Amino acid sequence: MMNESTNKALPAVPLAQPTGAGALAPRLLLLAIVLLLVAVPGLLSQALVNAAIQMLIAALFATAFNVLAGQGGMLSFGHAAYFGIGAFATLHAMNALGGAGLLPTPLLPVFGGLGGCALGLVAGWFSTQRSGVYFSMITLALAELLHALAPHLTGVFGGEAGVSSMRMPAWGVSFGEPFHVYYLTLAWVLASLCILYFFTRTPLGRLTLGLRENAHRLKFLGYNVHSARVMVFMISACFSGVAGGLLAMNNEAANYVLFDVRLSSEVVLNAYIGGTGVFFGPALGAAVMTFFGYAVSDLTRSWLLYQGLIFVVVMMFMPNGLSGVVLWWQRSQQGSAVLARYVLGWAIGGLLCAAAVVFAVELLQRALGADYQSLLVAGQPWPAIDLFGRAWLPGALSTWLLPLALVIVGGVALRRVSRAWDELNDKEGA
Structure with a gap:
């Protein structure tokens, strides 16, 4: 019975792997993408390398969010809380440890993961008591509570100025150049994505799909549904914290703006634009929309409006997201x-x-x-606008x-x- 309910969600994480040429093509594509990412600093300017770092961080954050929302069926409206906690935990670790000893600079994002996991345990225990829209509202309320408290907890979040630190040299690398930070971010993102993908292949990962499809059936079969939801919540929050830690290492500073609901809404938009039914879909959506913001925000003040319009169009005409277009191309019978x-x-x-x-x-x-409007004169035609x-x-x-x-x-x-x-x-x- 459990296999039947699990297999219904196979479009998100295929149970049967393709064989022969069907298995080789995706692996070659994945290898080509990784090689291209490795070559990015030598191909792009410093500004674009910084944009690539933001794209990688957003891709990890969206993928971690999708573990909870896309695979577990639990839509969180407050995931910025775990992202922000990860950033502050990493900054405090940078200041306390100085990037030396048993946990040098390249390993400090682990504190972001621990911070996100700890907060995810507490918030997850409360929010997973309910499901559906009630779950979403509880996650939003908890995130907004943290956002309201953060300015007053100056010892932890630094008030208006926030918390700052500096990347210290380690392993013979100064981490003072953008490409140093890029490769550090790339290594953490690739490792985290591999771990998250491996999680989808584990029994708990399969159980996560069951939580989305029919939680009542799992409870009838003897599973502790609440404990399973809390564990999935913690895993999602943990890797969201890792993404926040990478942002802290890149910016060397953070303030409580990271807890704003706008960041929580962005990860939802990115995940659904990319497609929550495919493991790498949210990463694709996050990378595309982050680059869109980078490229368009300097050209127009209406770029957020365009971002919202893109989301509406994708949901209306491509409900499976951008990755759904790729799957449609692969599965189509036409040449x-x-x-x-x-x-x-x-x-x-x-x-x-x-x-x-x-x-x-x-x-x-x-x-x-x-x-x-200040140029308008009553009774006179509107002056021309250069566009x-x-x-x-x-x-x-x-x-x-x-x-x-x-x-x-x-x-x-x-x-x-x-x-x-x-x-x-x-x-x-x-």
Whole structure:
């Protein structure tokens, strides 16, 4: 009976491993990605290396979160608490130990994991007493409680200034260069991802899938469901703390802003955009969205709006996330050339609609800004706004015909490609 309930969740963690060429291709892809990550410092500028560090940390945080939410079926709205505790625990360890002795600088993120695990034990014991939306609300309440208390616990969290430290040399490495920190982060992230993947292959990892599918059935079979949930919560919180410790080592400082609900919401968005049904899906989503924030935040003040729109679009049209697209490509009965043609059609239509949204958002953001509104004179037409190398009149109908035309053309293209795809599948089914 247990095998039956466990096997229902196999899309998240396949029980039967592919054999032959089917098993070789993912391993070669994984090896290529690892080699590319190793070569990153030699290929990118210092600024992009720092962005790559943030992407790796976000990928680990999202994967740790997915152990609880995607595999265990327990959606936490307060996971920033364990990330932040891991950061502060690592900083205090850096100050206390000086990066020397039995626990030199490269090993100090272990204190982040211990801090996250300890808090996860306490918070997990309370929150896992309930399930569903009640569980989510309890995790949010506990995280907000910590966020409210942190400014007053200056001895632990440092108040407004936060806590700071310095990376000390160890093992012949100064850790003063960005690529030193990058390789340290990469080593910890790869090791943590391997451990988390190994966890999914263990009996407790399989039991985690059962918790998501039918906890009442597990209880009927004699399992202590509450203890199992607490253990899964602790594992997720532990590796979230490791991710926070890596952030602390990279920034050499942290303050209680890390406990803000925004960070908790970001990891939820990243995990679901990447796809919670695949082990590496949340890591993919976190890396993509972290780079998106890095690249777009300097270009527009509306980048958070775009991030939210991306989440809405993914949930509406790609409910399995970005990794679901990869699985769709692998499992489709059509040839690669046919798939590429349809994907290109969807991409063109999507880009046209996206261009219309960007144009409208950026023009409205400037037109409704305080600086522009101060230029308006009653009874006079609105002055032109410089956007994308051209002057646009917000009050002119011709200005808004452009995004309207882009939406219409893009929508028609998407509809035609989708209809052609459905007809092709219908013919194949017949």
